[in-house]
Amino acid sequence: MTDKILIAFKSIGKNKNRNFLTMLGIIIGIASVICILAIGDGFAHTVTKGMGNHNTRNKVVIMYQPTTEDNTDGGFTNNDEAVLEKIPGVEHVKLTSSVVEAGAKAQYKTKNVTMSLNKQPKHLKLVKGNYFQMSGASNGVYISEDLAHKLFKKNVLNRLISIDGTVFVVQGIYHISDINYRPDAYVSKTVFKQLFANQISKDEARLSVGPKANKKWIGKRAVKQMKKMGEQKNIGTYEVSNPDQVSKQFTKILNDITYFIAFIAGISLLIAGIGVMNVMYITVSERRKEIGIRRAFGATSNDIRNQFLIESVVLCVIGGVIGIIFGYLLVAIINAFLPFKAVITAYALILSLSVSTAVGLIFGFIPSNKAAKSELVGLLKEE
Amino acid sequence: MLKVTNIGKTYGKFTALKNINLEVADGEFLAIMGPSGSGKSTLINILGLLDQSYTGEYLLKNKNYKTVSDNFLSRIRGDQLGFVFQNFKLLTTYNVYENIEIPLIYSKKEQNNKRELVEDVIEKVGLKGKEKNRPSELSGGQQQRVAIARAIVNHPNLVIADEPTGALDSKTSKEIMDIFTKLNQDGTTIIMVTHDSEVAEYAMRTVYIRDGRLYNDEKSVKKS
Ligand SMILES: Nc1ncnc2c1ncn2[C@@H]1O[C@H](COP(=O)(O)OP(=O)(O)OP(=O)(O)O)[C@@H](O)[C@H]1O
Numbered sequence: 220m221t222d223k224i225l226i227a228f229k230s231i232g233k234n235k236n237r238n239f240l241t242m243l244g245i246i247i248g249i250a251s252v253i254c255i256l257a258i259g260d261g262f263a264h265t266v267t268k269g270m271g272n273h274n275t276r277n278k279v280v281i282m283y284q285p286t287t288e289d290n291t292d293g294g295f296t297n298n299d300e301a302v303l304e305k306i307p308g309v310e311h312v313k314l315t316s317s318v319v320e321a322g323a324k325a326q327y328k329t330k331n332v333t334m335s336l337n338k339q340p341k342h343l344k345l346v347k348g349n350y351f352q353m354s355g356a357s358n359g360v361y362i363s364e365d366l367a368h369k370l371f372k373k374n375v376l377n378r379l380i381s382i383d384g385t386v387f388v389v390q391g392i393y394h395i396s397d398i399n400y401r402p403d404a405y406v407s408k409t410v411f412k413q414l415f416a417n418q419i420s421k422d423e424a425r426l427s428v429g430p431k432a433n434k435k436w437i438g439k440r441a442v443k444q445m446k447k448m449g450e451q452k453n454i455g456t457y458e459v460s461n462p463d464q465v466s467k468q469f470t471k472i473l474n475d476i477t478y479f480i481a482f483i484a485g486i487s488l489l490i491a492g493i494g495v496m497n498v499m500y501i502t503v504s505e506r507r508k509e510i511g512i513r514r515a516f517g518a519t520s521n522d523i524r525n526q527f528l529i530e531s532v533v534l535c536v537i538g539g540v541i542g543i544i545f546g547y548l549l550v551a552i553i554n555a556f557l558p559f560k561a562v563i564t565a566y567a568l569i570l571s572l573s574v575s576t577a578v579g580l581i582f583g584f585i586p587s588n589k590a591a592k593s594e595l596v597g598l599l600k601e602e
Numbered sequence: 603m604l605k606v607t608n609i610g611k612t613y614g615k616f617t618a619l620k621n622i623n624l625e626v627a628d629g630e631f632l633a634i635m636g637p638s639g640s641g642k643s644t645l646i647n648i649l650g651l652l653d654q655s656y657t658g659e660y661l662l663k664n665k666n667y668k669t670v671s672d673n674f675l676s677r678i679r680g681d682q683l684g685f686v687f688q689n690f691k692l693l694t695t696y697n698v699y700e701n702i703e704i705p706l707i708y709s710k711k712e713q714n715n716k717r718e719l720v721e722d723v724i725e726k727v728g729l730k731g732k733e734k735n736r737p738s739e740l741s742g743g744q745q746q747r748v749a750i751a752r753a754i755v756n757h758p759n760l761v762i763a764d765e766p767t768g769a770l771d772s773k774t775s776k777e778i779m780d781i782f783t784k785l786n787q788d789g790t791t792i793i794m795v796t797h798d799s800e801v802a803e804y805a806m807r808t809v810y811i812r813d814g815r816l817y818n819d820e821k822s823v824k825k826s
């Protein structure tokens with residue numbers, strides 16, 4: 220087999236220019252397949268990684284939805300928690316909030332402003348001041364430029380402001396860009412927990428269940444119980460939140476993208492394939508003498524067919540490999556512009572090589588067959 | 603070696619061969635003579651299993667190959683026959699070694715070292731040192747030696763040569779015929795087409811073709 224591949228390489232090498240031009244179609248086709256797959260895979264990777272944060276494997280999540288828009292206070296109570304914990308199969312219940320920020324009123328001198336606030340993140344870029352993790356009881360606050368302007372009309376540090384009646388010292392000011400959402404102010408973790416967290420309504424109940432539990436049944440049962448006994452059943456509704464649905468939707472979008480790519484790639488590779496077929500026809504008719512000689516010295520028509528098929532496949536695989544390299548370069552360039560990182564997976568490489576091989580086989584078959592079926596005496600009259 | 607009974611061949615309405623009867627013994631060296639267009643190549647194409655569309659019966663080593671599969675025919679051609687074609691028929695993009703190697707690529711014979719076989723035969727035809735040369739870098743006589751080496755590298759029982767000296771001067775022709783004589787002495791059966799009676803002298807026996815008919819001596823050709 221290796222010697223047959225070597226023969227193919229040699230024959231291809233004899234018409235470098237012509238064969239390179241033929242390969243161009245494959246190179247472009249495969250490079251675009253690599254690129255688009257990399258973007259798709261990178262996107263999928265980012266999305267699924269983001270979802271991995273709230274692991275839902277052994278959890279059933281019940282959501283509380285207030286009936287009216289402006290009433291956001293409703294949610295689960297400690298009594299509800301106790302009810303849910305009694306459902307068979309449920310090991311543990313944790314009440315959380317889908318809204319992580321607290322709302323508050325800030326006051327400076329005579330100015331009153333409503334604002335959102337949260338516990339401070341690990342890192343934050345400031346336009347003024349130094350950022351550090353504040354100790355538990357610290358009364359420092361980091362505020363946005365917006366809020367600073369509303370309160371003081373400029374960026375100044377160390378002013379005292381009152382948030383819901385507690386006094387805080389402005390430690391730093393940060394900028395909110397259009398892309399990254401941030402609340403108006405950050406306070407230390409402990410302070411947030413002590414003063415503000417309890418005012419966030421618990422509109423999620425996370426039920427930890429055993430690995431063998433019937434999640435569907437538990438979800439239905441929990442919703443039924445809450446509708447009957449939930450303390451705030453009159454001002455809101457309960458339902459099972461299904462995080463799978465979100466990923467299903469993403470998968471569907473991704474699938475659509477994939478089909479679109481397959482369509483584009485299919486067309487470019489079809490055109491490339493016709494090029495391959497054309498060049499193989501030319502090769503076969505140029506080498507009638509060679510075919511005749513090989514047949515006279517023992518080559519079967521299968522040997523001849525295989526020789527040209529191998530040549531066609533080698534041609535396409537060379538194109539595919541160059542296309543992959545080209546694709547790598549393109550992906551590197553694209554990554555400079557993407558908000559997420561496009562990744563080339565082993566699957567994409569295997570797919571590219573299989574597609575190249577398939578193009579070689581499919582479009583090389585008819586010309587190779589023509590070579591194999593030619594009448595021997597006629598071939599030997601060829602010079 | 604072979605026995606031909608009443609073979610005929612037509613190209614449309616044109617009769618290229620008619621009523622050919624011929625027997626060639628093992629180890630014989632036969633020359634076929636005749637004017638251009640008389641049907642010499644047509645006949646040896648049939649004898650060499652290159653052309654299967656003929657009427658009559660042809661037995662090679664007592665076997666009729668008329669109805670065997672194409673693959674099987676290829677096997678017989680590669681392992682039992684060796685061809686030297688009218689005008690060398692070398693692959694111009696391959697070097698001497700690669701040209702000679704071709705029959706071994708497809709051979710199903712138990713072979714020892716293929717490289718040795720090629721080197722042996724290169725030595726036999728006197729082309730040592732030219733292994734890497736392309737045909738275009740060789741003289742006509744050297745190219746014919748390559749063609750002969752390729753024909754005998756797989757040790758065939760029967761070598762069929764179509765005008766092996768047609769394009770060569772008399773000195774080179776003599777050298778080529780010496781190779782054939784030696785080959786025949788080593789036991790290979792040879793059938794050779796030529797229109798040079800001096801070359802035909804090297805053969806044990808000569809038959810004549812005229813207008814698709816075979817005659818066993820020159821006189822009978824003239825009589826008819
Ligand atoms: N494919 C073909 N179709 C029609 N006629 C053909 C074909 N091949 C050969 N012939 C005819 O058959 C006859 C014999 O041809 P052949 O090639 O056997 O001649 P030859 O004796 O080998 O001549 P030369 O010495 O010139 O090689 C010729 O008249 C030729 O025109």
Ligand SMILES: [Mg+2]
Nearest residue numbers: 642643688764
């Ligand atoms: Mg002839």
